[in-house]
Amino acid sequence: MATNVVMPQLGESVIEGTVGKWLKQVGDRVEQYEPILEVVTDKVTTEIPSPASGTLLQILIGEGATVKAGTVLAVIGAPGEAVAPAAAPAPASTAAPASADTAAPARAGTPRLTPVVARMIAEHHITDAELATIRGTGEGGRITKKDLENFLQTRARPTSAPAVPAWEQPGTGELFRPTEEVLRPVTAPASGAEEIIPLTPIRRTIAEHMVRSKNVAPHVTTVHEADMSRVLKFHQAHSAEFEKQGVKLTYTAYFVQAAVAALKAFPLVNASFTEQGIVVKREVNIGIAVATDEGLIVPVIKNADEKSLLGLARAINDLASRAREKRLRPEEVQGGTFTLTNYGVFGSLFGTPIIHQPQSAVLGVGAIQKRAVVIDDMLAIRPMVYLALSFDHRLLDGALGDQFVQKIKRFLEEYPLT
Amino acid sequence: MPVLTNIEAVTRTLQEEMRRNPDIFITGEDVGVRGGVFRATRGLYEEFGERRVVDSPLSESSIIGIGIGAALYGLRPVCEIQFADFIAPAFNQIVNEAARMRYRSNGAWICPLIIRAPYGGGISGGLYHSQSIEATYAHVPGLYVVAPATPYDIVGMLRYAFRVNDPVLFLEHKKTYRLIKGEVPDAWYTVPFCKADIKRAGTDVTVITFGLMLHETLQAAEQVATEGISVEVVDPRTLSPLDKETILASVKKTGKVLIVYEDNLSFGWGAEVAAIIAGEAFEYLDAPVMRVAGPDVPAVPFARTLQDFFMPNAEKIARALRQLAAY
Numbered sequence: 001m002a003t004n005v006v007m008p009q010l011g012e013s014v015i016e017g018t019v020g021k022w023l024k025q026v027g028d029r030v031e032q033y034e035p036i037l038e039v040v041t042d043k044v045t046t047e048i049p050s051p052a053s054g055t056l057l058q059i060l061i062g063e064g065a066t067v068k069a070g071t072v073l074a075v076i077g078a079p080g081e082a083v084a085p086a087a088a089p090a091p092a093s094t095a096a097p098a099s100a101d102t103a104a105p106a107r108a109g110t111p112r113l114t115p116v117v118a119r120m121i122a123e124h125h126i127t128d129a130e131l132a133t134i135r136g137t138g139e140g141g142r143i144t145k146k147d148l149e150n151f152l153q154t155r156a157r158p159t160s161a162p163a164v165p166a167w168e169q170p171g172t173g174e175l176f177r178p179t180e181e182v183l184r185p186v187t188a189p190a191s192g193a194e195e196i197i198p199l200t201p202i203r204r205t206i207a208e209h210m211v212r213s214k215n216v217a218p219h220v221t222t223v224h225e226a227d228m229s230r231v232l233k234f235h236q237a238h239s240a241e242f243e244k245q246g247v248k249l250t251y252t253a254y255f256v257q258a259a260v261a262a263l264k265a266f267p268l269v270n271a272s273f274t275e276q277g278i279v280v281k282r283e284v285n286i287g288i289a290v291a292t293d294e295g296l297i298v299p300v301i302k303n304a305d306e307k308s309l310l311g312l313a314r315a316i317n318d319l320a321s322r323a324r325e326k327r328l329r330p331e332e333v334q335g336g337t338f339t340l341t342n343y344g345v346f347g348s349l350f351g352t353p354i355i356h357q358p359q360s361a362v363l364g365v366g367a368i369q370k371r372a373v374v375i376d377d378m379l380a381i382r383p384m385v386y387l388a389l390s391f392d393h394r395l396l397d398g399a400l401g402d403q404f405v406q407k408i409k410r411f412l413e414e415y416p417l418t
Numbered sequence: 419m420p421v422l423t424n425i426e427a428v429t430r431t432l433q434e435e436m437r438r439n440p441d442i443f444i445t446g447e448d449v450g451v452r453g454g455v456f457r458a459t460r461g462l463y464e465e466f467g468e469r470r471v472v473d474s475p476l477s478e479s480s481i482i483g484i485g486i487g488a489a490l491y492g493l494r495p496v497c498e499i500q501f502a503d504f505i506a507p508a509f510n511q512i513v514n515e516a517a518r519m520r521y522r523s524n525g526a527w528i529c530p531l532i533i534r535a536p537y538g539g540g541i542s543g544g545l546y547h548s549q550s551i552e553a554t555y556a557h558v559p560g561l562y563v564v565a566p567a568t569p570y571d572i573v574g575m576l577r578y579a580f581r582v583n584d585p586v587l588f589l590e591h592k593k594t595y596r597l598i599k600g601e602v603p604d605a606w607y608t609v610p611f612c613k614a615d616i617k618r619a620g621t622d623v624t625v626i627t628f629g630l631m632l633h634e635t636l637q638a639a640e641q642v643a644t645e646g647i648s649v650e651v652v653d654p655r656t657l658s659p660l661d662k663e664t665i666l667a668s669v670k671k672t673g674k675v676l677i678v679y680e681d682n683l684s685f686g687w688g689a690e691v692a693a694i695i696a697g698e699a700f701e702y703l704d705a706p707v708m709r710v711a712g713p714d715v716p717a718v719p720f721a722r723t724l725q726d727f728f729m730p731n732a733e734k735i736a737r738a739l740r741q742l743a744a745y
Binding site: 139 | 673702703705744745
């Protein structure tokens with residue numbers, strides 16, 4: 001009796017997942033609850049346990065393909081068991097499956113391929129059409145390893161095209177190329193001077209997200225400056241006390257606090273723009289951008305408005321460290337309503353961050369630096385920070401954006417000392 | 419560098435080792451006064467005396483049995499089986515005693531015994547003086563089965579055999595004794611077991627072979643080179659345990675394999691080599707693994723014409739090489 005492996009729903013609002021990596025191959029024996037594949041959702045990788053013991057008979061969804069929850073991914077059963085034709089997989093709307101359709105039917109009349117030739121065809125992604133152009137020099141026209149090697153040599157170095165008048169040639173540059181060609185992933189380096197690092201699922205997700213955000217939301221960035229004297233004074237007075245409670249207090253916690261206060265004052269910033277209308281969120285869930293070895297990830301502090309400074313600091317430390325260890329649960333990167341990115345830790349003064357869709361704004365925090373400032377016509381040395389807010393100009397006008405940042409600034413500058 | 423024949427390589431190395439180590443002695447049929455039927459022990463009886471070069475009765479079982487007993491008590495015996503064809507009576511001593519000694523005593527006893535056995539056909543020796551026996555013994559764990567084919571390898575591997583502490587079946591192809599000559603360096607060296615040697619480098623087809631067939635293959639490779647077929651010749655030298663690494667590396671390079679051995683084709687030594695290649699280099703193969711070997715008849719016939727039919731040779735090997743290259 002065959003058992004289907006289906007794409008699980010990883011988290012309440014997660015309706016699709018990407019097949020990251022098959023941990024078992026067709027023909028492998030799997031035990032019930034043994035990890036059978038990795039599923040990637042919004043940059044979090046989760047191992048999926050096998051629903052049954054048996055032999056992996058068929059893999060229906062290839063690595064890199066994104067499908068809706070409930071889609072059949074593979075079939076497990078007794079070795080040699082016939083597999084009933086499965087319903088066509090439902091590809092998700094946002095990402096095109098990259099390798100779900102690689103099993104090309106054998107062409108009639110094609111000579112059988114030797115093992116090495118079959119392997120090389122797969123390794124070099126030689127298409128059926130390309131294969132048809134290779135003239136086999138083996139017995140009965142069989143394509144030999146050498147034929148393939150020769151083909152790959154000419155394929156790598158295209159022969160120089162005959163001279164054509166300039167007006168006969170299509171324009172060069174990305175503008176003149178068909179979209180599919182521009183967006184098509186490069187599969188082989190053009191020369192030995194380049195190297196291709198394959199896209200990890202995380203990198204692909206980041207790239208798609210960045211492009212999408214810039215496409216849908218007209219970004220505006222406004223920069224304000226805040227005096228951090230009182231925050232620093234408080235911090236010096238209290239960080240030892242926090243440490244006693246086992247929490248390392250970072251400046252990020254103060255900025256989250258300030259953002260929460262401003263979001264409460266301006267609920268329109270805690271919202272999403274949709275065609276149906278502006279969706280104002282009741283929850284204040286703050287995403288924190290965390291740099292990891294594999295790429296940027298944004299875990300979310302749920303209900304940040306209900307947390308004390310201590311609670312925020314603890315949540316930030318916990319999420320950041322688990323993000324670096326890749327131990328976040330899928331729902332922990334979901335549901336953010338506003339994002340904070342503290343690039344100041346890397347020395348940046350201010351940046352123009354990209355909005356985390358479908359939110360409406362992102363706050364960038366620069367490095368805290370002592371600067372000479374003029375107060376009451378006198379020069380003073382104060383620890384200053386630049387606060388940069390990128391916001392979606394469709395639903396937020398400049399005045400509102402600036403008022404929002406001013407609220408953050410005041411919160412920080414008037415920070416209570418006790 | 420002196421040029422030696424294969425038989426001179428054997429004799430010189432035995433003499434050199436016996437001078438070095440007084441624990442070494444030789445026993446076998448006619449090895450003493452007569453100096454061996456192939457003259458492999460010529461002069462040794464005169465130099466080392468009857469206590470170290472001992473003529474034995476016509477009993478292979480006792481030749482090996484004596485060797486095992488002496489080895490257990492610390493000596494370094496060299497047992498000569500006059501023709502490998504006659505080794506069968508000693509099968510029980512070699513397989514059940516010598517090869518298992520270390521294992522069944524849990525390492526408490528070792529059996530450093532060298533069994534020299536001239537083997538192979540092509541010398542009009544008929545049924546009882548032409549056999550190849552490697553398949554039977556390569557099947558036995560606990561035993562080194564080596565078959566060096568050149569003076570250099572014979573000297574290096576015989577020296578090495580005196581330095582391992584397990585039984586060694588040292589196969590010498592009798593047709594190569596005076597046919598094959600080669601340079602042997604003056605400087606002392608050994609050739610370790612389980613290390614194959616690329617006897618000729620090439621890119622189109624790999625041939626794996628040993629003994630007399632190595633030399634036939636080298637001739638065949640020379641022939642087909644003129645037709646543009648580049649042949650790599652791998653000589654495993656140690657037939658068991660095999661140097662899989664070198665063999666697989668060559669197969670992965672060329673993608674086409676021919677295995678040549680003189681013994682009967684079926685269930686032969688080359689079947690194991692073919693199985694290893696199919697199992698561990700399948701995705702590199704560009705043609706079926708092929709074998710050239712003796713036909714499945716009970717023995718190498720005496721009649722010259724029939725012997726020629728039986729023996730693989732450069733002609734037959736070249737034919738298979740052309741077939742493989744074209745595949």
